[in-house]
Amino acid sequence: MAETIRGWLHGKDVLITGGTGYLGKGLIEKLLRTTEVRRIYLIIRSKRDLSPEIRWQQVFERLRSERPDAFSKVAVLDGDVAEKGLGLSDHDRTELCENVAVVFHAAACVRFDDPLSSAILLNVRGTKELLDLAKSMKKLECFQYVSTAFSTPKLNDEKIGEVLYPQQYDWRTLIGIAEREGNLMNLLQYKIITAYPNTYTFSKCVAENMVAEIKENLPVVILRPSVVTGSLQEPEPGWIDNLNGPAGIICGVMTGVLRVSRCLEDSFLDFVPIDITINAMIVSAWVTKHKHPDKLPVYNCAYGDTCQITFHDLKKLGEVLVKKCPVNNDLWYPFFYLANNTYYFYFLFYTLQVLPAWFVDSLLIILPKEPRLTKLNIRIYKAMNALKYFSCQQIEFDNTNYKSIFNLIPSEEREIFYLKFKEVTKSELCVISVKGLAKFILHEKDEDLDKFKAKYWRLYYIHLLTKGIFFAAISWFLFTTYIC
Numbered sequence: 001m002a003e004t005i006r007g008w009l010h011g012k013d014v015l016i017t018g019g020t021g022y023l024g025k026g027l028i029e030k031l032l033r034t035t036e037v038r039r040i041y042l043i044i045r046s047k048r049d050l051s052p053e054i055r056w057q058q059v060f061e062r063l064r065s066e067r068p069d070a071f072s073k074v075a076v077l078d079g080d081v082a083e084k085g086l087g088l089s090d091h092d093r094t095e096l097c098e099n100v101a102v103v104f105h106a107a108a109c110v111r112f113d114d115p116l117s118s119a120i121l122l123n124v125r126g127t128k129e130l131l132d133l134a135k136s137m138k139k140l141e142c143f144q145y146v147s148t149a150f151s152t153p154k155l156n157d158e159k160i161g162e163v164l165y166p167q168q169y170d171w172r173t174l175i176g177i178a179e180r181e182g183n184l185m186n187l188l189q190y191k192i193i194t195a196y197p198n199t200y201t202f203s204k205c206v207a208e209n210m211v212a213e214i215k216e217n218l219p220v221v222i223l224r225p226s227v228v229t230g231s232l233q234e235p236e237p238g239w240i241d242n243l244n245g246p247a248g249i250i251c252g253v254m255t256g257v258l259r260v261s262r263c264l265e266d267s268f269l270d271f272v273p274i275d276i277t278i279n280a281m282i283v284s285a286w287v288t289k290h291k292h293p294d295k296l297p298v299y300n301c302a303y304g305d306t307c308q309i310t311f312h313d314l315k316k317l318g319e320v321l322v323k324k325c326p327v328n329n330d331l332w333y334p335f336f337y338l339a340n341n342t343y344y345f346y347f348l349f350y351t352l353q354v355l356p357a358w359f360v361d362s363l364l365i366i367l368p369k370e371p372r373l374t375k376l377n378i379r380i381y382k383a384m385n386a387l388k389y390f391s392c393q394q395i396e397f398d399n400t401n402y403k404s405i406f407n408l409i410p411s412e413e414r415e416i417f418y419l420k421f422k423e424v425t426k427s428e429l430c431v432i433s434v435k436g437l438a439k440f441i442l443h444e445k446d447e448d449l450d451k452f453k454a455k456y457w458r459l460y461y462i463h464l465l466t467k468g469i470f471f472a473a474i475s476w477f478l479f480t481t482y483i484c
Contacts, residue, residue, distance in 0.1 A: 004410045005286045005417055009035045013099040013139075017043050017081050017130065018107035022228065022241055023146065026278045027104060029235050032070040034416055039073050041096060043107075045080035045087065081107045081126035082118070086133065097136045102285055105130055106146040110244070112198035112386040116189035117182035123203035125175045128210060134218060142219050142285040145211050149226040149270065149302050149397050150390070151204040153195040159398040162224075162298045164212055167202075171210040197389035212296050221288040225277045225301040226270035226397065227390075230436040232422065232429075234275040238436015246271065246314075248383065251437050254322060256331035256459070257376065260348040262384050263391035264340050265312040270304040270397060277301060279417040280402070287405050299405070302397035309426050311338055311391065317430045325434050325449070326456040327442055332356075333456075333463035340392055349384075353377050 014031065018024040019042035031037050077096075080087035088096075105127060109119045127145060134143045152165040169192070177185050185192070189199060196202035208222055229247065230240035243251055246269060252258030272280075280301045288297060309317075315336055322334050337352070339345035354377055361371030406419050424432075438444045444452075 005413050006035050008286055009037050011038045012101040013039045014102045015041045015096060015100045016104045019044055023106045026274045027281060030278045039075055041075050041077060043077050043079040043081060043086060082122040086129050100137050101139045101141045103134055103143045104281060110200060112200050114199055115186040116199045117178040117185045119199040119203035120174050120178040124171055124207045124210060127207045141289045144285050145222050147204050147208055147222050147224045149224040149300050150201050151208055154395050159396045161398045162300050162401040164208055167205050171206050174206060219288055220296060221284050222298045223281055223284050223301055226272050228274055228277050229271045230433050231275040232273040238432045240436050240440050247437060251441060253318060253334050253336045254327045256329045256334050258380060259335060259352040260337045260339060262345045262388050263311045263338055265338050266310055267394040268308045268310045269390060270302045272301055272303050276419060279419055283405060283409055283417050287408055299402040300397040300399045301402055302399045304396050307421055313426055317427055321430055321434050326452040327438050327444055328452055333459035
């Protein structure tokens with residue numbers, strides 16, 4: 001494979017789905033900054049009375065102001081991957097078929113609690129519609145389907161391999177039911193998905209098997225990232241735009257909202273930074289084009305064998321970091337308990353989450369102001385239930401095939417499309433994540449850090465005082481009841 005990655009992409013037209021999502025934004029930024037692609041096509045649906053062009057401008061407003069020339073390469077098409085025919089006009093379909101050489105299919109229903117019918121229509125039917133369109137692309141060199149490493153349930157104590165795992169339902173039947181009887185499918189979804197933790201992972205597994213069945217002779221590759229977290233280096237350290245997965249937990253603890261989590265302390269959650277994920281997407285597409293594999297290549301983009309941070313590690317590191325890098329917290333001193341036992345978890349959750357929320361909301365009603373903490377804790381409880389499958393057991397992945405492509409990257413491009421973690425400690429990784437959340441999610445500024453530290457110590461002493469009063473009251477009650 002003498003051709004470099006940038007040489008391969010030079011002058012090519014690329015189609016990206018999910019361009020307003022986290023992966024999509026990262027991929028667009030990387031391609032525009034490091035390659036000379038001719039054009040990037042995006043399929044974006046209108047939303048809330050906003051045209052696709054306006055949604056695009058909102059997502060990349062900052063980048064557009066810094067590098068306005070680069071975005072002239074972006075062509076936004078009005079469409080919807082969840083619709084039949086992708087919601088594209090005949091003109092746009094023809095243009096894509098005439099020009100596109102590489103397809104990165106990253107659009108998906110990623111919410112764990114999405115109705116099954118919605119997940120099937122976007123994740124399965126949408127993938128089929130895009131694959132059918134790709135069969136008419138005259139210049140196609142690679143079609144990449146971005147799945148998830150969790151697309152199959154944990155199998156005993158085995159690692160999840162880089163193979164397709166069959167499931168019992170026919171994808172055609174599922175699409176048909178979702179189209180005709182969506183409400184009925186949603187009522188029966190827990191009977192349908194059975195061993196799968198949620199509709200997202202189930203629909204991803206169905207889509208993978210569908211891709212393998214109908215791809216024909218197309219150059220297709222399946223990439224399965226594990227939990228995608230904030231960036232390690234690019235475009236800025238800690239860059240993130242959502243609170244999915246561990247980011248939501250960390251942010252909840254930092255702001256004093258979350259005080260207990262359900263997990264197995266000695267287990268770890270396999271994660272991969274967004275910038276490494278983006279590099280993996282580009283490199284695996286390039287390898288697929290040049291290696292011409294006989295079998296459908298499947299890569300588990302997972303790093304559990306390289307970097308393991310247990311939940312216990314996160315708790316201990318977080319206790320140190322929250323003192324050094326506190327955020328604006330108007331609620332309570334940040335502290336955190338881990339619980340795997342069901343009864344212990346419920347005791348802590350009601351004691352540390354529900355009862356304080358009721359107390360504060362009661363005061364807000366008296367003031368009078370809108371109560372909000374009880375509703376927030378209901379959402380936290382639902383999130384905990386959705387995540388317990390991943391946090392209360394150890395899930396590991398085989399990444400042999402994936403690691404085999406590391407050394408295929410041309411030597412002159414290994415710093416550009418890096419797939420290995422740089423020399424970084426667990427503590428440094430956590431610092432990058434915390435600072436990224438503070439900057440990109442909470443929109444806080446470095447010059448406010450001293451103010452937040454002062455507030456942190458005020459909350460700390462209030463917390464100690466409250467604990468002292470509470471235990472004194474309990475001791476007095478026990479003393480007067482059972483001794484006097």
